[in-house]
Amino acid sequence: MAIEHPYLLFLGDAPDQLAAKTAQGVLQWRPDWCLGQLRLPGCQADLGLPDLSLEDAAAQGAKTVVVGVANRGGVISEGWTDVLEKAIETGFDLAAGLHSRLGDVPRLRGAAEAHSRSLYDVRHPSRGFDVGDGKRRSGKRLLTVGTDCSVGKMYTSLALEREMQKRGMKADFRATGQTGILIAGEGVSVDAVVADFISGAVEWLSPANDEDHWDLIEGQGSLFHASFAGVSLGLLHGAQADALVLCHEPTRPHMRGLPEYSLPPLEDCIRLNEEAARLTNPAATCIGVAVNTSALDPGAARRLLDETEQALGLPAVDPVRDGVGPIVDRIQSGAAGRLAG
């Protein structure tokens, strides 16, 4: 059921580079999957990929057109329909992570049926899940957790996958949000699952595996976020994580979208996440901290990371500036998955 690659990245009429950040993320983490970009007149984004027509991309072997652009409201623009319909007729599947669904556009649904192509609306779960059963399963799992939303949980999970695979370890990124799903080619948008099935969906996403295999599960939200903590707790329980990595953005003035709420101290965040995770895996341990220091100058970033390491007794890295080597060292040393005191 995975989305087939290679991809042709559709940037539409993106008004600026930021509007194409989904495509940018896919290209950053799966450069081998991205053959080219498809832009409409007026498009102000450019990924530096070859501009390919549908026919050229098909001839080069591309399988799926990925809508890598978001516009206001997260809808499928009317101006995109002609080219997306033609993509289906050319033989492509379509994938998008928008609020509105490709499958709700009659012309696209009709074309997909007529040409037996698939439409992937990755923000919307396309299957049901069982209620979580909490049964211990084989394999190792790491979950990224956060002090807040949008603090680098997806990036950190993907950086861990890359570093672990580089070292020859068995590791797979498991996506729980729309951009992550386009990067992985599969996954579950857990915040769109019906509440009763959050942990069950995560159990399905990260099933039993080899004992030395690591699933690197993309976290969502924060136990301290008054809007979304239920999703975060279901993720913790379903993941049965051996290892947690705490993600943080140190300059944020308040919880995202909640001006009345300040960010939790890192110590509290680690303690509460470990306690919650230990319900389904008593060995769950936080093994590192990933800090997004992009708003700090390099000297201030270094000082903050050093202070954080000292205060918590855990490796603290900026995955973008430094990579995640020290955290993977800790995984290899066997620090994760030991029964914690």
Place this chain on the structure above:
Amino acid sequence: MAIEHPYLLFLGDAPDQLAAKTAQGVLQWRPDWCLGQLRLPGCQADLGLPDLSLEDAAAQGAKTVVVGVANRGGVISEGWTDVLEKAIETGFDLAAGLHSRLGDVPRLRGAAEAHSRSLYDVRHPSRGFDVGDGKRRSGKRLLTVGTDCSVGKMYTSLALEREMQKRGMKADFRATGQTGILIAGEGVSVDAVVADFISGAVEWLSPANDEDHWDLIEGQGSLFHASFAGVSLGLLHGAQADALVLCHEPTRPHMRGLPEYSLPPLEDCIRLNEEAARLTNPAATCIGVAVNTSALDPGAARRLLDETEQALGLPAVDPVRDGVGPIVDRIQSGAAGRLAG
């Protein structure tokens, strides 16, 4: 948008009394709303209400036929369709709390449209919700929490409503599950809400109110239940509860549906629920324990309640055997809603 009463309780072809427990619950808590029962040939349940025809019930003023019976699989039986369709034609609305929807039965949907009647499928939210905003709102709120699922949270919430209203206090039960919604005439089945909107749905359900008004919010699941804790945490955050009442069933061998999981100690359950609740209401305090002692003889029940009171320093009652007076005493004494140490 509330379900109109009085009700005619439809028991269908219930194979035994237990199959009609939804109707039993509605009758127990809203006897004034229940004019009669409607039974099909072979029905083995009896609520002791007058058996009324649709015409007689309509003549006596009944507004809604409530499907108060559950069969295997939670579907609308084919054998019920004739009489339910006739109910609509007679002028009734229909309400049901089954997994399958009245609105998915073409004959019922068609009749409801033709006669401008409403179909209430209370297990399925019929509206969207905003993301929770965590903003402080006026009024007082009490949430029942549990060591496990199905330990008496709905019963305790309703017993508190009855006792508080008897004492002249402003208090309203707020329903979060299907039986509760049929009893309240309105509410939200929170475990069926999309995960991102759990706390937002609870904020909607228990809006700002008079400062001396109490919403008594029906809890769901348990922070210690590996399948459903996400729902419970979203409820805690959305409720912004001043007071928590812990519900417990002392003879359960393991968490419901999870043979590998034992029940948490009451102290741990109180501590973790208070800590989570204080994110959105720093004054949240557990003010009492409701124990379902139905499996114990009266002497053993008394001893257990006494021991629990002593160990926790909180009133411990069996709401069925003793009522909830001591917990309401504590609310009236102002113990709830004070900033806890």
